[in-house]
Amino acid sequence: MVITVCVGSSCHLKGSYDVINELKKFIKDYNLEDRVELKADFCMGNCLRAVSVKIDDGKCLSIKPNNVEKFFREYVLGNLQ
DSSP: OEEEEEOSHHHHHTTHHHHHHHHHHHHHHTTOTTTOEEEEESOOSOGGGOSEEEETTSOEEEOOGGGHHHHIIIIIIHHHO
C-alpha cells in the first residue's frame, strides 16, 4: 500500500507535515513499515479541500491533522486486513 500526502502550498499551510508525522507514527506503532509506504506529492489538484491524501491509485481524500487516526483505522487498517 502506498499513501501519498500532498505537501503543496495549500496543504502545507493546513498541516500536511503534521499529517505525515502522525501517519509515520501509526505505521510504526502497528509495525506496518514493510506493508505501507509513505510518499509526498507537490500538488494533487484538490487545493480547496486540503490536506489531500491518496491511497495507491484511489480517489483523493481530505484529512486534517486531528482526524489522522480515524483515517488510518478506516482506510489503512481496514484495507490491510
